[in-house]
Amino acid sequence: MTAIQQEITQLLLKWSKGDADALERLIPIVYPELRRMARRYMGRENSQHTLQTSALINEAYLKLIDQQAVEWQDRAHFFAAAAQVMRRILIDHARRYRYEKRGAGARRIAIDDVAIIADERASEFVALDAALVALTNLDARKGRIVELRFFGGLTVEETAEVLKLSPITIKREWRTARAWLYREISGENVTVDSKL
Amino acid sequence: MNAEGWNRVDELFQNAVEIQPSDRRAYLDKECRGDEFLRNEVESLLSSDSCDWEFIDRSALESAAVLLADEQQKVGHYEILKLIGRGGMGEVYLARDQILNRDIALKLLPQEYTQDPDRLSRFQREARTISALNHPNIITIYELGNVEDQEFISTELIEGETLRTRLKMGAMLIRDALEIALQIAGALAAAHRSGIVHRDIKPENIMLRPDGYIKVLDFGLAKLAEQSESFLQSTNAEGLDMSSGLLMGTARYMSPEQAKGISVDSRSDIFSLGTVLYEMLTGRPPFDEEHTATLTESILHEDPLSIDKLATAVPANLVFLVDKMLSKDRKSRYQNADELIKDLKFLQKELVADASHLESRRPESMLGSMLERIARWPGLAFSLIIIAVVLAIGYSSFKFLRGEAAEASTERLLAEAGTWTTKSPISSPRWQAEPAVLNNVLYVAGGWNVCSPFANLESYDSATDTWTQKASMIRARGGHGVAVLNGQIYAVGGSIDCAVHISSVEAYDPATDSWSEKAPLPSARAAHVVAVSNGRSEDRQVDRACADANPAIGSCRRGSRRNYLCDGRRRSVRRVVHG
Numbered sequence: 194m195t196a197i198q199q200e201i202t203q204l205l206l207k208w209s210k211g212d213a214d215a216l217e218r219l220i221p222i223v224y225p226e227l228r229r230m231a232r233r234y235m236g237r238e239n240s241q242h243t244l245q246t247s248a249l250i251n252e253a254y255l256k257l258i259d260q261q262a263v264e265w266q267d268r269a270h271f272f273a274a275a276a277q278v279m280r281r282i283l284i285d286h287a288r289r290y291r292y293e294k295r296g297a298g299a300r301r302i303a304i305d306d307v308a309i310i311a312d313e314r315a316s317e318f319v320a321l322d323a324a325l326v327a328l329t330n331l332d333a334r335k336g337r338i339v340e341l342r343f344f345g346g347l348t349v350e351e352t353a354e355v356l357k358l359s360p361i362t363i364k365r366e367w368r369t370a371r372a373w374l375y376r377e378i379s380g381e382n383v384t385v386d387s388k389l
Numbered sequence: 390m391n392a393e394g395w396n397r398v399d400e401l402f403q404n405a406v407e408i409q410p411s412d413r414r415a416y417l418d419k420e421c422r423g424d425e426f427l428r429n430e431v432e433s434l435l436s437s438d439s440c441d442w443e444f445i446d447r448s449a450l451e452s453a454a455v456l457l458a459d460e461q462q463k464v465g466h467y468e469i470l471k472l473i474g475r476g477g478m479g480e481v482y483l484a485r486d487q488i489l490n491r492d493i494a495l496k497l498l499p500q501e502y503t504q505d506p507d508r509l510s511r512f513q514r515e516a517r518t519i520s521a522l523n524h525p526n527i528i529t530i531y532e533l534g535n536v537e538d539q540e541f542i543s544t545e546l547i548e549g550e551t552l553r554t555r556l557k558m559g560a561m562l563i564r565d566a567l568e569i570a571l572q573i574a575g576a577l578a579a580a581h582r583s584g585i586v587h588r589d590i591k592p593e594n595i596m597l598r599p600d601g602y603i604k605v606l607d608f609g610l611a612k613l614a615e616q617s618e619s620f621l622q623s624t625n626a627e628g629l630d631m632s633s634g635l636l637m638g639t640a641r642y643m644s645p646e647q648a649k650g651i652s653v654d655s656r657s658d659i660f661s662l663g664t665v666l667y668e669m670l671t672g673r674p675p676f677d678e679e680h681t682a683t684l685t686e687s688i689l690h691e692d693p694l695s696i697d698k699l700a701t702a703v704p705a706n707l708v709f710l711v712d713k714m715l716s717k718d719r720k721s722r723y724q725n726a727d728e729l730i731k732d733l734k735f736l737q738k739e740l741v742a743d744a745s746h747l748e749s750r751r752p753e754s755m756l757g758s759m760l761e762r763i764a765r766w767p768g769l770a771f772s773l774i775i776i777a778v779v780l781a782i783g784y785s786s787f788k789f790l791r792g793e794a795a796e797a798s799t800e801r802l803l804a805e806a807g808t809w810t811t812k813s814p815i816s817s818p819r820w821q822a823e824p825a826v827l828n829n830v831l832y833v834a835g836g837w838n839v840c841s842p843f844a845n846l847e848s849y850d851s852a853t854d855t856w857t858q859k860a861s862m863i864r865a866r867g868g869h870g871v872a873v874l875n876g877q878i879y880a881v882g883g884s885i886d887c888a889v890h891i892s893s894v895e896a897y898d899p900a901t902d903s904w905s906e907k908a909p910l911p912s913a914r915a916a917h918v919v920a921v922s923n924g925r926s927e928d929r930q931v932d933r934a935c936a937d938a939n940p941a942i943g944s945c946r947r948g949s950r951r952n953y954l955c956d957g958r959r960r961s962v963r964r965v966v967h968g
């Protein structure tokens with residue numbers, strides 16, 4: 194295990210136990226690490242390749258934290274913390290991305306597939322974040338499930354373990370959450386019988 | 390909606406998705422009992438449920454990766470454009486230097502390795518070594534640095550292909566193979582003279598430029614040697630981890646000493662170059678086994694098939710030369726690269742001669758050709774003289790070439806809007822003649838020609854495209870650093886002979902057209918970089934003159950706004966001149 198892994202894990206643990214400063218120290222470590230991963234797995238010379246290999250990055254991220262080092266009883270807190278950190282970093286990043294593209298500092302127009310898709314994704318991130326706040330107000334458990342699975346990159350089984358629920362429950366709850374978020378974001382007033 | 394209402398929606402939705410879409414309407418009729426609001430809620434969720442939504446179905450990180458990839462990726466002032474290659478020591482990118490507006494090669498060291506002091510010093514040593522060996526066949530290094538904890542090295546971008554790529558097309562012409570081997574040997578000779586063993590000569594580390602120049606990359610393995618030795622010792626038959634691809638690639642070209650894990654010297658590089666030459670001539674490496682154990686075994690004990698069995702029209706002397714390079718016992722090899730160069734050059738000439746006499750000469754009897762071989766090889770007295778002359782001419786023309794390079798850099802400074810124009814040349818060809826721009830006038834100071842330093846200072850008038858001689862420096866020098874500070878040009882250090890560095894610092898005042906002596910550097914140095922930091926005009930300082938006084942210290946990196954650090958050797962940072 195590398196020193197970086199150790200540091201990230203320790204800071205996450207501290208943060209999950211209520212040390213607010215740990216977050217400020219985490220972000221500058223995790224963020225460059227993500228950039229480095231992106232650099233490693235992607236390159237814009239081949240957009241097809243870029244879009245395909247993005248799956249690898251999730252694995253790489255999970256390797257960033259040293260799961261063995263986390264005591265069993267801390268796991269729920271720990272992964273919840275990790276997912277929150279990720280959410281924060283990625284949403285900030287998407288906001289900045291959109292600002293740079295469209296805001297005062299707009300420099301470029303979409304020049305290729307990667308840029309077009311990236312632009313869409315950035316908008317989706319921002320919209321999802323707002324919808325997830327609303328969902329959490331309505332149903333906190335579903336909010337956590339989405340945070341763990343989507344931002345934390347955990348599988349159904351891992352999410353179940355962290356929340357001490359059965360995988361079946363996670364799957365069902367996820368499905369409602371997903372439908373709810375989709376409806377919230379698309380703002381559609383769904384016409385009743387078309388899909389039934 | 391209250392919690393109770395939501396729970397009901399949730400429950401009905403979760404039940405409805407479990408049943409056939411066609412049965413859902415009936416199910417909701419039954420459960421909602423005319424509660425339109427409830428029914429609408431559940432139906433709209435069901436409708437959303439059936440929509441494709443790729444974004445949520447993959448993890449956030451995957452989507453974020455696309456964003457990251459789309460951002461202009463930067464490392465310091467380098468904009469990363471594309472991945473060129475990947476080796477045992479990180480990735481190499483094509484990148485753009487946004488200050489100098491040129492493309493460069495950027496090698497990034499993966500962070501997991503920068504934690505490891507061995508790996509890091511290997512990397513830094515690679516950089517330092519390369520920059521100290523100012524040789525046309527060795528890659529030029531621009532900068533060694535660290536941004537956001539990312540160690541990097543920027544080097545000249547070499548156009549063209551690696552020898553590995555070239556070898557995919559099979560064996561090469563003898564003539565081409567000799568020329569490439571000769572240039573590699575030239576790089577090795579220079580490195581060995583400075584006490585540096587490359588240790589990783591292999592086709593991946595040789596680049597062929599379209600203009601015929603060969604560049605040797607990666608003088609970086611030296612420091613890692615102990616690590617790989619223990620590594621080799623600790624692994625068994627299939628035990629080598631090929632995940633990086635490094636070891637296998639390297640293993641094929643390693644010397645018996647390396648295979649044994651004992652300490653190596655410059656003769657190890659001669660062996661590795663022998664394996665590369667063998668492959669160039671025959672299209673296959675001399676030691677080709679799949680598994681490391683058998684590969685090591687044959688490197689240690691087996692004689693590869695003779696090259697004339699695998700290629701046609703191989704001169705007997707070339708067979709002899711390759712055999713000698715590939716001797717298991719290093720005492721039987723060429724003892725240094727210069728000896729090898731002599732024989733390679735001899736062979737080159739022989740090849741030309743043979744080609745022109747091909748018609749008139751017939752292959753003689755075995756005895757005849759043996760006699761000829763014996764007679765020709767040791768006929769060195771005469772050929773040595775020729776070689777010496779050739780070397781001398783080569784050497785001086787190399788210097789002339791550098792003189793042209795100095796002119797070229799003048800051209801670059803003068804070039805407008807990216808186009809190159811030939812301008813009138815400086816008074817004589819020389820290299821390491823340092824340019825400086827003062828009050829919008831270009832000056833060129835000092836420089837070399839065949840170990841004779843120049844004291845000349847010349848200024849350039851772009852309106853008339855003419856050079857004017859100005860007051861000469863007090864000491865003639867080349868390889869000095871030049872900086873403009875408070876309206877004067879400073880010449881810092883340099884050497885007055887091919888091997889004698891000086892610490893003298895002098896400054897030129899254009900108002901009086903004269904040079905004055907300044908406080909000398911703390912130690913003599915040449916081929917160093919001088920920087921003026923803290924650029925505000927009221928308190929400029931030459932903060933750093935960081936040297937590689939051959940080859941002790943390497944290039945420098947910026948530590949903070951005010952201080953420049955020399956590769957972690959803070960002590961070598963000295964304030965040289967106070968403005």
Ligand SMILES: Nc1ncnc2c1ncn2[C@@H]1O[C@H](COP(=O)(O)OP(=O)(O)OP(=O)(O)O)[C@@H](O)[C@H]1O
Nearest residue numbers: 473474475476477478481494545546547551593607
């Ligand atoms: N300065 C450069 N200009 C152009 N291409 C380069 C440059 N440096 C490296 N490359 C390319 O990148 C590839 C990878 O280089 P790198 O040195 O990282 O790996 P390697 O030579 O295969 O292994 P090792 O780490 O043992 O040297 C090279 O084979 C070459 O094709």
Ligand SMILES: [Mg+2]
Nearest residue numbers: 476593594607
């Ligand atoms: Mg290399």
